[in-house]
Amino acid sequence: MTWKECNVMDERLKFVARILEGEKMAPLCREFGISRKTGHKISV
Numbered sequence: 001m002t003w004k005e006c007n008v009m010d011e012r013l014k015f016v017a018r019i020l021e022g023e024k025m026a027p028l029c030r031e032f033g034i035s036r037k038t039g040h041k042i043s044v
Contacts, residue, residue: 012042019043 015032019025019039029039 015039016043 011032015028015034018028025036025039025043029036032039034042
């Protein structure tokens with residue numbers, strides 16, 4: 001299985017979209033592999 005190429009901006013947009021849909025911050029940060037501090041910075 002090959003690795004998927006990803007763009008940082010696309011990943012940030014996916015993260016913010018899911019936050020806006022009402023998903024919880026902590027589980028989403030774990031899934032994306034970022035700290036909660038970084039998650040809050042991205043979603044502001």
